[in-house]
Amino acid sequence: MNSQKTMEECRRYIEAHLNEPLTAEYLSEKFGYSFYHFAHMFRAYFGVPPGVYIRILRLEKAAQAIEQGESIARAGKDAGFETQAGFAKAFQRHFGLSATRYRKLKQGGNQSMQPQIMESRKIRLIGYEYAPTGVDALNYCKDGAYWSNIDFSQYADYHNQFAHRGEIGVWVNPNETSGELSYFYGIVSNRNEPMPRGFKELILPDAKYATFSIESPEPFSTTQLAASVRKMWQFIFTEWLEERKIIFEENKLCFEYYRGKIIQVFIPIK
Template sequence: MDWLNAMNSAVEYMEANITEKLDIEKVAKIALSSTFHFQRMYHMITGVTVAEYIRRRRLTLAAQDIISGEKIINVAYKYGYETPEAFTKAFRKMHGISPSAARKPGIELKAYPKLSFQISIKGDKDMNYKIFDKGSFKVVGKQRKISMVDEQNFNQVPKFWYDCMEDGSHQWICSKAGKLGILGVSKDFDKYKDEFNYMIAVEEIKDTIPEGYVSAIIPAATWAAFESVGPVTEALHDLVRRIYTEWFPSTGYQHDCAPDIEVYPVGDMSAADYKCEIWIPIKK
């Protein structure tokens, strides 16, 4: 229940400071998580990014303020828009009408409610996982710094994979894949304020590392490894959501301070029977 209480406290903090500039680091601390893991967890559970949630909530409340008689220019500045024009554009995009039109009787507006987190016990689908300890090991591959500002990481990581496939890096990495296969490693969360490093990698190789490639040490940790079956894009997304909404709340574990690792055996990642794993460092 600590996980649920922490997540709901984070939402309450965002709601209480909805007109202020979002301090995502403070929100993440309230949620007992790193900035990266909070943003990723929030998006996986709710289907929207933190920034999008804030935007929708502000425009929902802004509509209520306008209906109650507040001046549109004051409402625009209240909810963080630099100009009335920017506010009008955002308002129209969500509600389908201009702010001034919202005052007309009988006009339909859209409302995005405040979220709250609850445990949902479904039991209709097994979640296969194993817990094990593993000593430190080295990985080698391509690395790119990923930004967490406005949740850009959700677009930048897939683009990194695409770029590596285009420039031949992915093929080289696949040719060096060992027992685990290809690894997607999210790491260095504590080194940067709004960024982290993401590697497309394999376990340590004996060959000389080519120019442009890097190596990194994965620290010893206790891992929970979850099996995903199906096309990676859909299956892995659903699995991560279930890990945070079902597994963490029901087991008493929490995320430890170590990289997240996606383990991709060489094969057709779009196949219906493709199996991969996500390793999450855990502690009681």
């Protein structure tokens, strides 16, 4: 029996019967294999166990239905989840946000999920760099809006004076050995402006970017804004880059740009 052909038939069968009870044991019997052999063959072919694969397809089907306007309860039921509580827990674990929040983001909310593609000329920044502390390195999805964790008291006057130019939070990677990210936060500066004591200069080179916009919440809330920025990072790196097959330009820098009520996340692309 051709195992590759069997696995493709199995995949098509699962996709067509997602709203029905499906188990690895049932599928092994249907396609004529022992449970043990089928489980190993399935994992070798798809990279995950049958149960995980089925759950992922169900969640993706439900997410697509929610995006198209279906109610959350109906989307979960039609995708084969027996209980709403089970669906909610699985959705949160897989996508990193609730189904309700996912629907709001897809329908607009305070974030634009459709980016603009633009070319940006070199930008000079004056600011300060924060290296990760503790055992965990920084990452885009978990530590977006890292400024919300920083004490700006020693820099407040300088930033308040020039914040109208725009403030930028940049993910930088100064450690060539560990590869750990650091966070640089600074103001947009002209070429000849002197740097205050204790500040650093960072040059963002010419690059092509996909830019995602976020509106400040009304009434303004630092906590809510930071959460929205983190969700945007999460969406970009767990969904958008994968779905669109966009090539991330690893030699350039990602950054957050704050100016007035609009915040933009810049992702360098090829």
